[in-house]
Amino acid sequence: MLAKRIIPCLDVKDGQTVKGTNFVNLRQAGDPVELGRAYSEQGADELVFLDITASHEGRKTFADVVRRVAAEVSIPFTVGGGISELADVERMLAAGADKVSINSAALRRPELIDEVASRFGSQVCVVAIDARLGPDGWRCYLNGGRIPTERDLFDWAHEANSRGAGEILFTSMNHDGVKTGFACEALDRLSQLLTIPVIASGGAGRMEHFRDAFTLGNADAALAASVFHFGEISIPELKQYLRNEGICVR
Amino acid sequence: MKVAIVKYNAGNIYSVIHALQRLGVEPVLTDDAAQLREADRVVFPGQGEASTAMRYLRERGLDRVIRELQQPVLGICIGQQLMCSHSEEGDTECLGIFDVPVQRFVPQRHEDKVPHMGWNQLERPKGTLMRGIGDGEFVYFVHSFYVPLCRQTAAETQYTLPFSAALEQGNFMATQFHPEKSGSVGERILRNFLEQE
Numbered sequence: 326m327l328a329k330r331i332i333p334c335l336d337v338k339d340g341q342t343v344k345g346t347n348f349v350n351l352r353q354a355g356d357p358v359e360l361g362r363a364y365s366e367q368g369a370d371e372l373v374f375l376d377i378t379a380s381h382e383g384r385k386t387f388a389d390v391v392r393r394v395a396a397e398v399s400i401p402f403t404v405g406g407g408i409s410e411l412a413d414v415e416r417m418l419a420a421g422a423d424k425v426s427i428n429s430a431a432l433r434r435p436e437l438i439d440e441v442a443s444r445f446g447s448q449v450c451v452v453a454i455d456a457r458l459g460p461d462g463w464r465c466y467l468n469g470g471r472i473p474t475e476r477d478l479f480d481w482a483h484e485a486n487s488r489g490a491g492e493i494l495f496t497s498m499n500h501d502g503v504k505t506g507f508a509c510e511a512l513d514r515l516s517q518l519l520t521i522p523v524i525a526s527g528g529a530g531r532m533e534h535f536r537d538a539f540t541l542g543n544a545d546a547a548l549a550a551s552v553f554h555f556g557e558i559s560i561p562e563l564k565q566y567l568r569n570e571g572i573c574v575r
Numbered sequence: 576m577k578v579a580i581v582k583y584n585a586g587n588i589y590s591v592i593h594a595l596q597r598l599g600v601e602p603v604l605t606d607d608a609a610q611l612r613e614a615d616r617v618v619f620p621g622q623g624e625a626s627t628a629m630r631y632l633r634e635r636g637l638d639r640v641i642r643e644l645q646q647p648v649l650g651i652c653i654g655q656q657l658m659c660s661h662s663e664e665g666d667t668e669c670l671g672i673f674d675v676p677v678q679r680f681v682p683q684r685h686e687d688k689v690p691h692m693g694w695n696q697l698e699r700p701k702g703t704l705m706r707g708i709g710d711g712e713f714v715y716f717v718h719s720f721y722v723p724l725c726r727q728t729a730a731e732t733q734y735t736l737p738f739s740a741a742l743e744q745g746n747f748m749a750t751q752f753h754p755e756k757s758g759s760v761g762e763r764i765l766r767n768f769l770e771q772e
Contacts, residue, residue, distance in 0.1 A: 327734060328694040328713060365758065370694055396593045401715060401756050421589045423756065446622060448690060448717045491692070522688055543686075545693070575694045575713040 326573040329539045330370035330546035331560060332524065333553045335360060337406075338377050340386035342554075358393045364553070365400045367560040370575055372398065373426065373494075373548060376406030388420050395421020403451055411440050418445060426451040426494060429467045432476065435488060442489025451524075452490040454482060456511075457498040463511060470498050478511065479518055486519045493519060494548065496526040504530025504552070512542030524548050532558060532566045539572050576769065579614035581641065581654075582606040584623065584631045591620045591651065594755035598765060608640045616769060617644055619749075621653035622717070625677070626665030628657060642670055647746050649704075649768045655742060655749035656720055664720050672747050675725040675739075683735050690719040691734045695752075700730040702743040704750070706767050712760045714740070714752040722751060 336343040341355040361372050374394065376387040384407065391404055404417050405426030414425045431437050431452055441450045455466045456478040463478035482493050495515060497508035507528040515523045522545035525538040529549035538544045552558045564574045578595060580588060582604045595602045595618070602618065603610065611617055619641060621628060632638045641648070641658075650658045657669050662677035669677070680689045694713040697705070708730070721738040724731060729748070732740035742749045748768060754761035 326696065327691070328696075330693055395589055396596070399594060399597065399756065399758050399761060418587060419589075421587075421593065423587070423590070448622070448692060491690070517685070520685075520688060522692060545688075 328370065328573050328575045329544075329567070330524075331368075331535070331563060331574065332371045332373055332546055332548040333364045333369050333560070334373040334375060334526070334548050334550045335554075336375050336377050336550065337387060337390055339380075339383045340390055343377065357390050358397055361394050361398050361402070364560065365398050368564055368575065369400065369560055371400060371546070372402040374402060374404045375426075376404065378407075388416060391417060391420035391422050405451070405453060411437070411444065414441050414445065414449070418449060424449045424451050424491070426453045428453040428455065429469075431485065432465060432467060432474065432481065435484060438485055438488040438490050442491070447489050447491040447521075450490050451492045451494050452482075452485040453494040453496065454478060454485075455496045455498055458508070458511070466498060479514060482515055483518055486521050490521060492522045492524060492545075494524040494526055497528060500528030501526070502551075503528060506530065506534040507538040507542055507544070507547065509537050509542035512538060512544050516543040516545070522546065529558075532563050535563060536567060536570050536572060539567070540570075576600060576616065577614045578602040578616045578618065578769070579611050580604045581611065581617065581619045581637065583621070583635075583637065584628060587622055588620050590753070590755045591618060594761070594765060598762065598769060600769065606635055606637060608636065611637075611640055611644065615646055617641075617646060617648045619648060619650040619654035619658070621651065621657070623653055624664060625653065625656060625662040625669065625720070626667040628653060629667050629669060632657070638670055642672060645746060647748065647768060647771060650747070650749035651755070652718060652751060652753060655722060655751050656718075658742070658747065658749050659722055662720060673722070673725070673727050673742050673744060673749070675722055675727070677720050677722055679720050680735055687735045690717055691721075692717045695732050695734060695740075697730040697732060697740055698737070700741070702729040702741075702748075703771050704741060704743055704748045704764060704767050705730050707763060708760065714750075714754065714757040714760055714764075716740075716752045718751060
């Protein structure tokens, strides 16, 4: 059976991971490559590396990180953060990334999805969506959740799907960082609506939350950062728990 | 050991190069017939679209070169599909090494998304390439077309229907999944390919 995927997400700034770690005995806990390899050895199914650097120098450093991950890690990985045009996608793929996640740039200029999909294939094109549930429903946000838009989550996700996105990475801003579970209702609506896999993001606090994302939310994969980085949930324990709950995991 | 990777217009080959390097091999990427014929092992990787890939291979005479290779050859993903007789993708005549046609997945339920992407299980693994691989091991797939079960099937996987996850016939081997992205199981399969007698 096709397994549900568990995906740790690593924020990288100036070539170093940002959030602290205390879960494994790493020589350099701040080295994204070493951390990624440790997660891979623990049974992570994929990795996401997000570049949160602003400077030009930092961007070059990130490309080096991507090259080192590609050389040293034997599971698929996605890179994102600051991808604004086709040339950025090309640079990340040339550095060895398997997939590239595009967010604000796609929302601002949706044709970017068509371009990435037709040039490199849908499988490399992950469209990340940050959305918040307000009085008018789920609305999409730009620039890491800083700028609200009028765009409806489901409407945009459906358009991205039609334009050739390979996966949707949906982060609920209401749930992100709160650790009370993923946005399962919205996830379920997305997975009913779309013909591509949906990755749940935002809200992981306990192992049950991952189960619910898969059973109630029908997500294909679940992404989390701090619960893994701070050792609150270990991936082998999580996989065993999900297996016991009747969910197919690797 | 000389390992050659067939150079053609089919997508990301970095991951294959890196995976071989992790196993201590320094592969050469080449479309030179002599270099391919002289190598101890030939890897035929690929992502991409079948008809454009076949056209590229034919224009350079690589179709004949690959078909006539005597040493162990490993096709990966689109590489496996191109080694078959025909592909529904672009109604493409392929290399015909494996006498079986490539078909497109037809979703049976909403949950059956195409492409088939992610980690899925190998069933009934057998042969040289699958030596030491247990029933139920997970490997990483990304594909929309598949090779049906046939007499060359070396491992099966279930997705909407059982299909050939791996093929083997004499010196020709192939995987639909990406061993170079399949963690330790994939490493074992690549090592089997490199280390066979």
